[in-house]
Structures are given as structure tokens and as C-alpha cells.
Amino acid sequence: MRMRSFYFFIFLLLAANAGAQPKGFQLVKNVQSFETALSKSNAAVKTISSDFVQTKNLALLSEKIKSKGKFFFKKEDRVRIEYTSPYSYLLVMNGGQIMVKDEQKTSKINTRNSKTMQAVNRIMIDCMRGTVLDNPDFKATVYENGSLYLLSLAPATDAMKKMFRSIDVYLSKKNFDVDKLTMTEQGGDYTDMDFSNAQHNIALNDALFKAK
Amino acid sequence: MFLFSCAAPYKNLQRESAATTSALRFKPEFGRVLYRCVVDGRIVFRKFHLSGLLFFKDMHDGSTRVVFQNEMGFTFFDFEWDQKDRFKVNQIIPQLNKQALIETLEKDMSLLLMKNLNTASETVWKQDNEVFHRFNLEKGIAYYITRQDQLVRIENAGKSKVTTITLSEREQHSELPSTIVFDHHKANFTIRLNKIDDAED
Numbered sequence: 001m002r003m004r005s006f007y008f009f010i011f012l013l014l015a016a017n018a019g020a021q022p023k024g025f026q027l028v029k030n031v032q033s034f035e036t037a038l039s040k041s042n043a044a045v046k047t048i049s050s051d052f053v054q055t056k057n058l059a060l061l062s063e064k065i066k067s068k069g070k071f072f073f074k075k076e077d078r079v080r081i082e083y084t085s086p087y088s089y090l091l092v093m094n095g096g097q098i099m100v101k102d103e104q105k106t107s108k109i110n111t112r113n114s115k116t117m118q119a120v121n122r123i124m125i126d127c128m129r130g131t132v133l134d135n136p137d138f139k140a141t142v143y144e145n146g147s148l149y150l151l152s153l154a155p156a157t158d159a160m161k162k163m164f165r166s167i168d169v170y171l172s173k174k175n176f177d178v179d180k181l182t183m184t185e186q187g188g189d190y191t192d193m194d195f196s197n198a199q200h201n202i203a204l205n206d207a208l209f210k211a212k
Numbered sequence: 213m214f215l216f217s218c219a220a221p222y223k224n225l226q227r228e229s230a231a232t233t234s235a236l237r238f239k240p241e242f243g244r245v246l247y248r249c250v251v252d253g254r255i256v257f258r259k260f261h262l263s264g265l266l267f268f269k270d271m272h273d274g275s276t277r278v279v280f281q282n283e284m285g286f287t288f289f290d291f292e293w294d295q296k297d298r299f300k301v302n303q304i305i306p307q308l309n310k311q312a313l314i315e316t317l318e319k320d321m322s323l324l325l326m327k328n329l330n331t332a333s334e335t336v337w338k339q340d341n342e343v344f345h346r347f348n349l350e351k352g353i354a355y356y357i358t359r360q361d362q363l364v365r366i367e368n369a370g371k372s373k374v375t376t377i378t379l380s381e382r383e384q385h386s387e388l389p390s391t392i393v394f395d396h397h398k399a400n401f402t403i404r405l406n407k408i409d410d411a412e413d
Contacts, residue, residue, distance in 0.1 A: 065246060066410050
């Protein structure tokens, strides 16, 4: 009986491990060379302009809430996320400054209450700079398929664990562009950000990133 | 005079004796509705401002869900009323997980969605050109105020007015209006909802 329990335990462990590997993806064995290639590719990128579609999946309600907008990045650490439909919302991150603007008001965010934005900001910037594996808030595992790398980020700190079950970053193998970002909450709801029409190194006025 | 009118806002209501249709004809029925939500308020001397999306859904099992999330998709709270209008918090972030706040939000949404109304307690009153449908609540009173067969306000009162919910016109009685404003007179905050359409192009 004890032996059977032991085998059952091993089976569960294997099943859990098998489940942990995303379908259609394989573990990247040489993470170091992946990171080097990511850094090298991103070193040449000074700015990024891209469209995005955000889909919030309310798992238990079988519902999706969609929004879309424009994403801008300028080295070293400036991000502008501009929601244009079906609502207007602007988020600018510039160094340590975060500014948000809704239909009525522009405000600097209370950083204590903006851990989500800080986390997303840090991940976006890390992806653009090629330093995503160095983020101490998450433990990263790197997978790949024919066309994409998948960086599966598991929260490593209590603050992040309270908010996210995981964050998955899908990078194009062709140019290391962020193709998709999936943020899964502890309750099972998740938000996809799908990026398209990315343009590199076009001139982006500093005024776009004004956060004060 | 101002203090007097604040303390006794319903003093001049006249009981309506003629048969009147119940306010329950305004009970909202909807599949799914999405609102842009903006909250403004003041705690002691400090102002606060918060925005996000408020999502209403009637589920197939007869329950109702109200979910509030920020623009980036992160869920702030997920409230549920079952078939028998029993309230449950499915999820709430620690910053909002305060009993008084949850009770206030539950009451706001219950009033709007006409949940847990003691229908047998309904009495009808009039003042000027407005009809007041009065319901006894567990605590206090709810007034559903109509003008020309439109539900224009919902008021929650104890000894004085606690909350006013102002509603825009709607084509159907049971439709959720396109704009809704919750004004909390004692708690000093306002919730503004504007209906938005997130259907695919």
C-alpha cells in the first residue's frame, strides 16, 4: 500500500511537471545563449512603436473584454501605453515617474497602489532591453517552438504572488519583438496583450514620454 | 433652512392613494453591460481619483456578477448575487477588502439592480411632479423616484439622505441606463458610470 502511494506520488509529480510545460513548446536548454542573443538584438533597438489589442478573459464568466491602442518604447526606460478604444486611457512611464490620464483627469500614480503597472512596466522594459531574466520579482523559464520564444515568469516575491499566477512573454524568434504578453491572475482570469505592426527605430518625440 | 431641508428631505411627500404601477417594472434585465467607471472622493483632507471598467453580467443560472477591473485588465473585485439575491464576494484586492467599503458597494449595486427589495413594503408618495416608490430596507429606506414614467433617481435614506443614484433616460424600463452617478453624501465619494461598447468592429 505504501509502495502504491509512493508510485502515485511520483505519477502526480510527473503529471504536474508535464502540465507545467506549455503545449507546443519545448524547454530551451541553453538559456545563456538565448539571453545573449536577446541582449544583442535589443541593443540595436532604440525605439519601438506598435499597435496592441488587449483581451481580458474572465474565465468563470466565459467573457472577454477587448480594448486596443498604441504602444511606444524609447530607450532606456520610457514607455507610453495609449488605449484608444473603447475607452481613452494613457499611461506613461519615464524612469521612476508614472503618469496616467483618463477622460477626466491627469494624475501621477501612487506607486504604492500601482504594483501591477510597475510589474508590467518593468517586464516590458526588461523585454526591450533584453534583461528580462534578471528581474528579481520573477523566476523565469524559457521555452521555444518553431517561431516563438516563451518566457514563463513565475512570481518570486509575496507582493507579486498576490497579484499574478504567472506572466508569459512571447517573443518572435525572427527579431525578438514582444509578440504577446499574458498576465494570469491568481483567480484564473488572464489578460492578453497582442502586439502588431511593430516599427523599430522611428523618431519618437520626447514629449510622448512626458510624465510630469 | 438648508440644514432643515437636509435633515428632512422627505417631509413634504404626500401619500398617493390612487392605484400606481409598482417600481419593480424598472428592475434591470441585461445580458452583459460594460461601463467606464470613475471614482472621485476625499478621505479627511486628501482627494482620491480612480478609474476602471465595471462589468455587469446576468449568468445562465440566474445569478448576477459585477466585476471591477483597471484599464490594464487587473481585477479589483468580483461580486455575485445568486438566484435568491444572496450576496458573495468572489474576489477583492487587499486594498479594497474593507468591510465598510464592501457593504457600501454592495448596497449601491443592490439598489441599482433592485436586489433584496422587500416588495411587500412598497408604498407610493408624491411631491411636485415626481412619484416616490418607497421600500423598507434592512437598514433605512430606498426611494425609487420617477418622473413621466422614467426612473430618474434612487435614494437611500436613514434619518437623512445617504446616497443618491442619478440615472439617465432609457428607452426600455428594464434597460440599464447609459449613465449612472452614485453620490455618497456621508462617505464623500462619487462613482460615475458611462456605458461603453466593446463589441468587435
